[in-house]
Amino acid sequence: MKKTFQIISAACIVLCISAFTVANKTINEGYKIGDIAENFSLKNIDGKTVSLTDYKKSKGVIVVFTCNTCPFAVAYEDRIIDLDKKYAKKGFPVVAIMPNNTSIKPGDNLQAMQERAASKGFTFPYLIDESQDVFPKYGATKTPHVFLLENTKKGFEVKYIGAIDDNYQDPTAVKTKYVENAVDALLERKQIEQTETKAIGCSIKV
Missing domain, CATH: 1.20.5 (Single alpha-helices involved in coiled-coils or other helix-helix interfaces)
Structure with a gap:
């Protein structure tokens, strides 16, 4: 006994x-500020695999963990599209990653992602973290959650972590555009004033 x-x-x-x-x-x-992000290889909505190393000729990457079903993520979709339109041509394209467990959130499955991307006209890759191995490495906890990476001699260095801006409810009432300020600082070779903010959104479903 x-x-x-x-x-x-x-x-x-x-x-x-x-x-x-x-x-x-x-x-x-x-990841913490200054860490070097590992390479990842994830399935895109077009069925092809996209890796971080595919962006070795870019100045950096705006990695956004987001999804279809979170109201916060939906509220930011147009702003994520705008980020890509503004900064992809300047060397900082958006890469969106859907991190949720689709058995818990079937509205975030690959087909739903394809449909959402088509209806919204996503201009960037929309990848699915099927094994849920990537988002824990980043330390992402919310959708949306942004990790700004700069392509340096050491690799893709984490330069900013957190929210897109300070008002998810009303884009016209935004006072501080955290991601834009961070990317602009990198482009101008200046110090990023605010390297971390609290991500506001839905918890990632595991």
Whole structure:
């Protein structure tokens, strides 16, 4: 009886540690400012694979974790499109990644992503993190959640993490455009004044 209790207790401890690790993998770990982002290879809505290394000739990449079903993400769609239209030609294109578990959020599956991208006229890749391996590496917790990467001699260096701007509800009431300010600073070879902000949105479904 005692041995059985010890086995059960040990199993419970392992499960608790595993749960703690998974939770912290999503919430507490991830890239910090100055870190070098690893390469990723994810399926795009056109069926092709897109990798971070595909952008080695760019000045950087605006990585946005977003989805179809989150009201915050939907509210920012036009602004994400505008970011790509404004900065892709200047060397900082947008790469959108859908991180949600589609068994929990079927409205974020690949077909739904294709339909949403077509209806909105997305001008950028819309990738699916099917194995959910990429978003924890970044430390993304919300949709949307932005990671601005600069292409340096060391690799793609994280320069900004957080929200797109300071007002998700009304784009006309935005006072500070965090991502635009950060990209503009990099283009002008200036110091980014605000490198981190709190991402506002829906939690990523795992």
